[in-house]
Amino acid sequence: MNIIGVGERLLGAGVLLFVVAMVIGQVLGQPVLLGFVMTGSMQPTLEPGDGFVAIPADLAGSVEEGDIITFRAEEIQGGGLTTHRVVDKTDRGYITRGDNNPFPDQDGDEPPVTDAQIVAVAWQPGGGVVAVPGVGTTVNGVRDSLAWVQQRAASIFGTRSLLGTQGLAYLLLGVSVCAYVIDLVLSGDRDRGRRDISRDTGTSVRLLIGIFAAAVVLSATATMVAPAGPQEFGVVSAEFDSPGSRVIEQGTTESTQYRLGNGGYVPVVTYFDPETDGIAVEPNETVIPARSTVNATLSLTAPPETGYYRKFVVEHRYLLVLPQSTIRSLYHIHPWLPIVVIDALLGGSFYLLGAALVDTGRVRSRSRDSPSQFRRLMARLR
Known part of the structure; x- marks a missing residue:
């Protein structure tokens, strides 16, 4: 086994998971893993494009003066997610200000921020934020590219169901299906004379099944989170x-x-x-x-x-x-717990079903002892 190759694939999968989580977090209005800023209002603490570890508000506990929070603003830059520091607490809510701004947000049209508006709190180990440069630029680039693809697909197929978070799930599922079909075509041996191809463990197919399961989880999460x-x-x-x-x-x-x-x-x-x-x-x-x-x-x-x-x-x-009684019990423990359990049930069931089909031979991938997909494709083109 090529340990370096396996490490590279794991690193690539980790980077992909990170970017997808970030993009989905922005679409859902709930930072996942990391948040980021794109303006200079938090300089020098956070430069434009910097990311930071975002702790969901439900897990962060009470907000105190000095905390950096991400909240759903009503007036700042037309509304949307804003990351600023809490500088005071009042009976009507929190007073916030960007570190680089001379006046609090509430000196303008933004009302005091309530707990219901806070979606995440920046992790500040030792009192300082851990900045991750370039996160915002990367996520915005990926998000804009996905939005362009979704708009084009919605225009071609004449449906708005391909837009938004639900559309991302459909897009991921469609790409997965295409990749699986291409994999079957390339791995199929049309030359009846070659019979040295043995059944493999199904690793590549398992990866595709995992992508399918991720699409199911994404769609389910969007259905539960987006309208709520x-x-x-x-x-x-x-x-x-x-x-x-x-x-x-x-x-x-x-x-x-x-x-x-x-x-x-x-x-x-x-x-x-x-x-x-x-x-x-x-x-x-x-x-x-x-x-x-x-x-x-x-x-x-x-x-x-x-x-x-x-x-x-x-x-x-x-x-x-x-x-319903199970969902109620999980909800009373923590509002996010039913989502985690439901996602695990749907994604896990889908993956286990696909893996079972692979193990029974109903769905197969080919052995590495067979001619490479690239060589077989080139041979067909000659």
Whole structure:
């Protein structure tokens, strides 16, 4: 066995996994493994294009002054993920500022950042951020290339289902299928005179099966994560209410219909976690059948003091491929645990099924003792 060759393949697979995780994290709005910055607002701590280790907010614990956070901004550069440092804590949220900016974000139009908006916290061992140069440039380049491919594919096939995170899964699955077909064509021995080809362990096919399984996991994760997350509702607490709007008489509660949709072919179960006082969704646990919508009740309570208030509730969605009681138990341990278990179930089942077919000979790859694929291809072209 060529140890150097195996090491190179493992390194290549690791780099590919890293880039894919980064790109998917940006599409989902949830940094995976690493985050990055693309502006100079965090200089000299982080230069444009630098990456940093991103700890999911659910695992990072409480946010303190001095922490660097990645949050869903409402106004900064038109909204989206922003990475700045927490410089103060108030009753209404965190005050943030880029290390290179002279004024806090809240001196402009950006409201105080709430816990519901924070998606990750930068790891700061010893009080300093570990910067990884060039991460942002690489990820943006890969993401733009994938977006261009998706747009072209959507235009050619006339469907928008190839766009977004779900489209990435379809794209990965399609590339995997093409690669598998090409591998079968190149490895097939049309010369009946050569019978020195023996059955191999199926290593190359197992790699393709692994790619298929990754596509399944990616699609499942996108289905559960993309439509979920924090939902914001603005409430104006006033002396008199205004029916049909979110102007509510101070100290009172109003309820309205909240529609939940599921455009997929697998039922999902949803849970709601209020992140601020004065908001609730009933029922808290709801099953949405495939290709259907259900109605829940959203209740908003106006504080005793007049003014504008932001209310947040976090929605969690899970594919109903496990017993509902099991998903409920996992959810109460940690909201991300059902996603991990469901992904492992779907991806693992797909991989084990494919590997079983390889072992039974229903799907085969060829031995390394046979003529190389390149030589056979060249022989056919002569």
